[in-house]
Amino acid sequence: MSTLMQFLVYGLQLGSVYALLALGYTMVYGIVGMINFAHGDFLMIGALGTFFLAQAFSSFAVNGTYSGLIVALILFTAMVGTGLIGVGVEAIAYKPLRNRPKMSALITAVGVSMFLENFPRALPFIGPSPRSFPMLFPTKRFQIQGVMISTTQIIMIVLSLVFMFILYNVVNRTKIGSQMRALSMDKDAAQLMGININRVISITFFIGAALAAASGIFYASIYPQVDVYMGGWLGTKSFIAAVIGGIGDIRGAMLGGFIMGITEILATSVNSNLGYAIGFVILILILLFKPAGIMGKLTIDKV
């Protein structure tokens, strides 16, 4: 039982990474209607950026640990910076393709993803080699009824839940949130109602990329290694998580992320390759029985 609980803790910590990343996929899909394959690379940019920020702030660190204020500052800067990069990517690469066939936006996203991975790789001071991530959060371990849990895990799970709570309320309770929902329902009608589409889409990309940066920082805090390719497969899995939950639905992305994280940890404890494939198997099963995902609603084609 305690082993199962232990796996549940690991599943929750991985699941919160997936959930935060999946939120970006689902928001962009819901509002622009495109699959942003470059989204996983925002995670990498966030983690790598935090690595360099931590280096820049290393004079403030005492014995390799940072004070809470500095960590908050680093987190904030990394998230805002990545968010701005997300807005820039959208403005340069995706905006001109907004009214073109979906597939060309998808291929452009693949190109953007290749660029985001290989541009830092080609820069001499970053390069392809993996780096060990600094300890930003305190790592005190303690045991509750045979389950090992560290403060890092608690902080990241709680923080991601806080982020999700804030996002959920922003989307459902604020003006910009209702503009987002209007846009995802009917783009043309929303425009006719005086909603500034470009602004809403930019904000969506900002939020998505900032959340991806946060998930990158959390991921690198539990598996302390960063390199330029880390976003690729994490992105694919989070995307799968978003689809399992029902793409376009925010609650679905959170649910899908946690489902992915927990099942992956459980399956990995049996066999590591099974852990990789289980998410895809779940995806196919869910799509066969519920073609729009757990939370998604099927739309009917009209002629």
Added chain:
Amino acid sequence: MKPLIRKLLPILGVVALYYLIMYLKSIKVMNPYHIQVLMFAGVNIMMTISLNIVNGFTGQFCIGHAGFMSLGAYGASIVTTMIFGGFSVAPNLRIPVFLLGLLAGGLVAGAVGLLIGIPTLKLKGDYLAIVTLAFGEIVRATLRLIEPIGAARGMIGIPPYTNFAWVLFFVVLTLIVARNFIYSKHGRACIAIRDNEIAADAMGINTTKYKIISFVFAAFIAGVAGGLYAHIMSFIQPDTFSFVKSSDLLVYLYAGGTGSLTGSVLGGLLLTVLPEALRTFGNLVNWRIVIYAVTLVIIMLYRPLGLCGGKELPFLKINRKHLYEKSIFSKKSVHPSETPN
């Protein structure tokens, strides 16, 4: 006489191309590395044509095509290396064994294509894309689990049967078969589904059936291409056929132009050769994929239909007039463009 020449001209062109490259090789303008790049380009062209049949002509989104390629590569290698013993095959039996292997690879890929096509092709658009992505990754994870074929380490000791002539032969064969498929009754049904699925359905086209036909056909070609690839490399590994490979193929297809066989040839050839050519500029080595990515984004932004979307070279088209002249219903039937309104 004239139509005969027109028919023979492309074949003569291909033969001339082969001898030109062999000549360039003999006078040492091209080294074995160049030839190998061209062989990979050939395999990529076949993969792109295969993807084009699904994505470009039938309008379905398959983004896990590397899965079929890996099935074909493993299927063919199991036949040539594990059943017939690889290098110990008698020299005069090598070609039949090689062809048998390629056929097996194609059949395995086609059968799996049928198996996953029946439930998934009912899904639409993005969801189909996602399922095919998942399919590719499941194939990879499964191959990593099977111990007799080397699991994650991969399979070694595959005899390098594929040479430039074989690649050229199969590329030309694929082009001819694909062209004939596309302009057949079945191919036109697929194009109708691409243009408007609901209208095609209303016209009495069994949309699911034709989607599955084109999917299985494409999977078969991908399997053969995978078999060729395995016998160039003489080493295959599940991780070669990851999502990165699938997205490369998508890039070849969409940069070349969907719905155009000429575009597939051009996209597969140019985009295989470009990264290799950028390798030769010493100080650019690290930047080559960046340049490649930027090129791709620029193509998509300024030529959204790809380099030759919807356009074809003449010998990849079938003269439509010809079809109407042979009409069995009335001898006087005319081409629609000539009917008075």
